[in-house]
Amino acid sequence: MGKRQAMNSTRVSYTLExxxxxxxxxxxxxxxxxxxxGFDEEEVGRISMAVREATVNAVLHGNQYDPQKRVTVSFETxxxxxxxxxxxxxxxxxxxxxxDPLAPENLLKExxxxxxxxxxxxxxVRFRNMEPGTEITLIKHVRGVDRDNKEDSK
Amino acid sequence: xxxxASTRQVDGVTIVDLSGRITLGEGSVILRDTVREVVxxxxxxxxxxxxxxxxxxxxxxxxxxSAFTSVRNQGGELKLLNLxxxxxxxxxxxxxxxxxxxxxxxxxxxxxxxx
Numbered sequence: 001m002g003k004r005q006a007m008n009s010t011r012v013s014y015t016l017e018x019x020x021x022x023x024x025x026x027x028x029x030x031x032x033x034x035x036x037x038g039f040d041e042e043e044v045g046r047i048s049m050a051v052r053e054a055t056v057n058a059v060l061h062g063n064q065y066d067p068q069k070r071v072t073v074s075f076e077t078x079x080x081x082x083x084x085x086x087x088x089x090x091x092x093x094x095x096x097x098x099x100d101p102l103a104p105e106n107l108l109k110e111x112x113x114x115x116x117x118x119x120x121x122x123x124x125v126r127f128r129n130m131e132p133g134t135e136i137t138l139i140k141h142v143r144g145v146d147r148d149n150k151e152d153s154k
Numbered sequence: 155x156x157x158x159a160s161t162r163q164v165d166g167v168t169i170v171d172l173s174g175r176i177t178l179g180e181g182s183v184i185l186r187d188t189v190r191e192v193v194x195x196x197x198x199x200x201x202x203x204x205x206x207x208x209x210x211x212x213x214x215x216x217x218x219x220s221a222f223t224s225v226r227n228q229g230g231e232l233k234l235l236n237l238x239x240x241x242x243x244x245x246x247x248x249x250x251x252x253x254x255x256x257x258x259x260x261x262x263x264x265x266x267x268x269x
Contacts, residue, residue: 020179045240053212056178102249108223110216113248117212120247 009078016055016071018063018088026073027052030084033075037082038142046121047082047140053114054086054136062088062134080142087135095127157181157207159188167264168197169235173206176214185214189221189232198230199267203260205236215248222254231255235263 014029016022030051034044055071063069069089076083099106101113119125124139157174170188175181192200202221204210210218218234225232233255237245245251257263 023178049211052177056211056213060178107249107253108219110220111212113212113215117244117247 009076011074011076013072013074016073018059018065018067018069018071020059022071023052023055023059026055026086029073029075033077034082037077039082039140043140047084050118050121050138051084051086053118054084054138057114057136058086058088058090062090062093064090082140082142084138085135086138087130087133089133092129092132093127093134157184159184161188161192165264167199167201167267168192169201169203169260171203171206175209176207176217177209177211178213182213182217185217185221189225193225193228193230198225198228200225200230200232201235201263202232203235204238204241207238207241210241210244215244215250218254219250231267233257233263233266235260
């Protein structure tokens with residue numbers, strides 16, 4: 001794990017094995033960091049689930065449980081934003097060809113909802129082809145107005 | 155928290171009480187094996203009680219869909235009972251709320267199965 005701190009932002013990075021245990025670790029780290037970043041409980045749940053889904057994709061579809069390949073999960077926090085990057089060392093992903101899980105023909109499919117949920121739960125989602133591998137960056141903004149209101153009501 | 159599943163029979167309906175996390179790995183496997191076993195015993199009216207399910211991920215959602223379709227393909231019915239807000243929201247976002255028959259009262263759910 002590495003940690004770097006700038007003036008107003010902190011970056012923590014985890015290099016993880018391609019295993020289900022890593023998925024749980026990434027989810028727990030996301031939960032802890034989101035809590036500290038000022039998100040409410042519902043948002044924390046959504047963020048940690050999005051990170052879980054991204055890490056599942058990296059372990060399962062990207063690295064395909066290959067013990068030689070690693071998953072890197074990085075968290076960058078600033079006063080108003082949490083950015084999480086999940087990178088695998090797999091063959092790469094074309095986000096443009098992911099089927100819509102809400103389409104009638106896909107509704108009863110067993111899989112294919114992970115990226116849809118990530119997009120539903122985060123404010124911004126970006127994909128980067130890393131050759132090898134894919135990096136997905138998930139961004140969530142702290143709701144400043146809500147925070148101010150909560151403080152006002154104390 | 156790992157997932158647990160137990161089954162009971164009420165008026166010809168098999169109720170599967172689930173608790174914990176239905177996620178990729180153990181949780182999804184327990185759900186799959188339990189539903190397979192219940193169907194294998196010839197039960198065709200299955201009610202999944204999700205009241206104590208604290209968390210579900212996309213793999214868990216997929217497992218619910220798989221259970222629903224496999225029971226239906228064998229001429230049975232699978233319904234859901236006691237969704238927590240989190241699970242309710244997930245099924246709404248994924249449009250599966252319209253697919254499943256979702257109930258919040260056990261007695262009413264049991265009566266709703268085809269006689």
